[in-house]
Amino acid sequence: MAPLLAAPLLLLFAIFFVVPFVEIMRISFAGKGGAWTGVTWLMSSPVFVLVFLNTLKLALSVTLICLVLGYPAACFIAGQPASRRGIYLALVLLPFWTSVLVRTYTWSLVLGREGLLNASLIWLGITSEPQRFMFTPLAVHLGMVQILLPVAILTLVGVMTELDAGLVRAARVLGASPWRAFWHVYLPMTKPGIVAAAMLLFILSLGFYITPALLGGPRHRTIANLIDLQVNQMNDWTAASAMALVLLATTIAAVALLRWLVPERNLYGGAR
Amino acid sequence: MSPRIVRIALGVWFCAIVFFLLFPLVFLIPLSFNESEILSFPPTAWSLRWYRVLFTDASWSGALWLSVKIGVLVTILSVAIGTASALAIVRHRLPGAGLLYGLAIAPLIVPGIVIALGMFMLFARLKWLESLTTLVLAHTVVAVPYVIVVVSAALRNLDETIERAARVLGAGPWRSFMLVTLPALRPAILAGAMFAFFASFDDLIITLFVSGAIETLPLRIWNDLNLRLDPTVAAAACVMVAMSMIGLGIAEIARSAGLRRLRTEQADG
Numbered sequence: 001m002a003p004l005l006a007a008p009l010l011l012l013f014a015i016f017f018v019v020p021f022v023e024i025m026r027i028s029f030a031g032k033g034g035a036w037t038g039v040t041w042l043m044s045s046p047v048f049v050l051v052f053l054n055t056l057k058l059a060l061s062v063t064l065i066c067l068v069l070g071y072p073a074a075c076f077i078a079g080q081p082a083s084r085r086g087i088y089l090a091l092v093l094l095p096f097w098t099s100v101l102v103r104t105y106t107w108s109l110v111l112g113r114e115g116l117l118n119a120s121l122i123w124l125g126i127t128s129e130p131q132r133f134m135f136t137p138l139a140v141h142l143g144m145v146q147i148l149l150p151v152a153i154l155t156l157v158g159v160m161t162e163l164d165a166g167l168v169r170a171a172r173v174l175g176a177s178p179w180r181a182f183w184h185v186y187l188p189m190t191k192p193g194i195v196a197a198a199m200l201l202f203i204l205s206l207g208f209y210i211t212p213a214l215l216g217g218p219r220h221r222t223i224a225n226l227i228d229l230q231v232n233q234m235n236d237w238t239a240a241s242a243m244a245l246v247l248l249a250t251t252i253a254a255v256a257l258l259r260w261l262v263p264e265r266n267l268y269g270g271a272r
Numbered sequence: 273m274s275p276r277i278v279r280i281a282l283g284v285w286f287c288a289i290v291f292f293l294l295f296p297l298v299f300l301i302p303l304s305f306n307e308s309e310i311l312s313f314p315p316t317a318w319s320l321r322w323y324r325v326l327f328t329d330a331s332w333s334g335a336l337w338l339s340v341k342i343g344v345l346v347t348i349l350s351v352a353i354g355t356a357s358a359l360a361i362v363r364h365r366l367p368g369a370g371l372l373y374g375l376a377i378a379p380l381i382v383p384g385i386v387i388a389l390g391m392f393m394l395f396a397r398l399k400w401l402e403s404l405t406t407l408v409l410a411h412t413v414v415a416v417p418y419v420i421v422v423v424s425a426a427l428r429n430l431d432e433t434i435e436r437a438a439r440v441l442g443a444g445p446w447r448s449f450m451l452v453t454l455p456a457l458r459p460a461i462l463a464g465a466m467f468a469f470f471a472s473f474d475d476l477i478i479t480l481f482v483s484g485a486i487e488t489l490p491l492r493i494w495n496d497l498n499l500r501l502d503p504t505v506a507a508a509a510c511v512m513v514a515m516s517m518i519g520l521g522i523a524e525i526a527r528s529a530g531l532r533r534l535r536t537e538q539a540d541g
Contacts (some may be wrong), residue, residue, distance in 0.1 A: 001364060001367070001445075002359075002360045002364030002366040003360070003366065004357040005357060005360035006356070006360035006361070006362065006366060006372060008352070008356060008357070009354075009356070009357040009372075009416065009420075010372075010377060011354050012353060012409065012412060012413065012414065012416070013375060013376070015377065015409075016391065016409055016410055016412075016413045017375075017387065017413050018380070019390075020389075020390025020393070020394045021386075021389045021390050022392050023393050023394040023397075024386070024390045024393065027393060030394070043409050049526065069289060070289075072281075072282055072285045072286070073285060073286045074287040075282055075429055076282040077286070077287040079279070079282065083333055086528070090353055091290045091293075091294070091522065091524045092290070092293065093518065093520065093524075094291075094293075094297075094520065095294055095296075095297060097470065097511070097516045097520045098297060098512070098513045098516045098517070099470075099473075099474040099490065099512050099513070100476075100517065101474065101476050101490050101493060101494065102297075102300070102493075102509040102512050102513060103296055103297070105493065105497065105509055106296035106297065106300050106509070107296060108301060108497075109299070109300075109303065109461065110507075111297065114310070114311075114312060116299065121292065139289060146293060146296065147291065149292075149293060150293065153289075163383070178275055178278060186360065192531040203381060205381060207382075207383025207384060207386070209385050209477055210381075210476060210477070214295075214497065219499045223385075224383060224384075224407065224477075227385050227386075227389055228385065228480075229501040231389065231392065233482075237393055240389055241389070241393070244385070244386045244389050244390070246490075247383055247385070247386055248383070248386050250421055251381065251383060256382060256403065262408065265514060266305065
């Protein structure tokens with residue numbers, strides 16, 4: 001009975017998920033002549049290495065910003081009585097479940113030359129000329145943080161609501177200042193949540209395509225954008241496959257690190 | 273720093289974060305009702321002009337209905353495949369169930385562009401591109417994990433003795449599933465269905481690679497963004513946001529109803 005129940009999933013995933021990966025491997029290792037396979041050839045390409053490092057850097061800084069912004073917000077939600085927590089979580093979930101494309105598009109309207117931000121700055125007399133916000137690292141960061149911040153908050157709240165608040169109270173009773181109680185008791189207790197959220201955000205940031213393409217422009221490409229460029233403009237499937245393989249390997253390494261660092265129950269809590 | 277001040281500071285911080293998260297969505301609404309051809313803020317005159325274009329212009333309304341149609345097909349497939357495999361994984365202790373679960377939720381972690389590229393290259397060779405069937409099945413791969421996550425979580429929380437009681441009282445496996453398990457799973461299945469629908473309805477990257485000339489709403493918006501800024505995009509975006517809000521509302525109601533039922537059952541027991 002059980003194999004029969006799982007058969008449709010296995011069939012679908014075999015044809016639409018596993019075989020496409022095999023195809024990526026096959027094409028990428030078909031290589032650029034001789035002993036050079038796609039991946040080694042790629043690693044000697046300065047453009048790719050630059051984009052690869054940019055993608056890592058972007059993922060890292062977005063992750064850090066989300067954690068710093070999200071942690072106090074998660075503390076606030078976790079500190080509410082359970083009956084009211086749902087309402088506050090809903091406020092975070094609302095943007096989470098709306099289209100990434102729509103949210104990115106709105107940022108382009110806010111940050112554009114005639115956009116809301118420039119109009120406000122000019123109206124306030126801060127600048128007289130419209131400033132350039134689009135196609136800057138600032139725009140990409142704003143867009144990605146807005147998209148990923150709910151993931152950070154949901155994961156952190158999941159861990160914070162599970163821990164024993166009595167321990168913090170005990171520290172206070174025993175004479176610790178609020179700051180000391182937070183720094184030596186609360187923060188270390190939330191560490192699994194912080195690690196889980198950080199890795200999850202990092203993994204998700206690595207594959208971003210829409211936001212860098214719309215808000216970052218040609219100078220702020222990620223690997224995902226470069227893959228698209230190789231396929232749709234350069235028509236170079238070998239390079240695209242090799243890039244996809246590198247992106248996938250980086251993701252798998254991050255997932256493996258995550259599984260090693262965090263107990264599984266703290267993981268998929270809030271992940272989209 | 274007294275705890276009171278800390279609480280207030282956290283509250284202010286939370287409000288600022290919610291403002292940051294919601295503001296881009298709220299900002300869209302007035303723009304979509306703007307009469308002008310230029311997306312200026314605040315609007316000078318109000319009108320439903322762009323909504324009229326969205327629902328009457330063949331290229332826009334066609335894309336909208338196509339997205340809804342694909343979304344519904346993907347949802348039906350995902351619910352059927354996802355619920356069946358959740359049962360196999362949680363209830364029937366299939367050998368390698370952990371591995372199967374890992375595979376089933378892998379599309380949530382693997383970057384969309386990698387999945388899209390692999391499908392594109394394989395289906396180009398098989399000449400499967402530009403087919404509605406291919407697009408629906410491709411979307412199902414990224415939609416089905418949501419159903420599996422939500423339904424298997426519900427199954428794990430469900431008390432198996434109730435099912436066993438039904439079996440002891442003479443119900444066959446099918447009857448006990450239909451009369452006992454399925455009603456208890458209904459909220460989770462409904463929530464999973466909503467998530468699956470939006471995974472398909474919002475998808476851009478896979479559609480971009482495998483759809484060819486088939487233009488879904490996100491693809492229509494994407495193609496438009498690369499050409500010019502048509503205010504119809506704002507109206508289309510508002511419709512997409514409104515649909516997600518309704519969907520999220522349904523999923524949330526279903527989920528909390530399920531929790532309530534679970535709680536009363538536990539209280540009764």
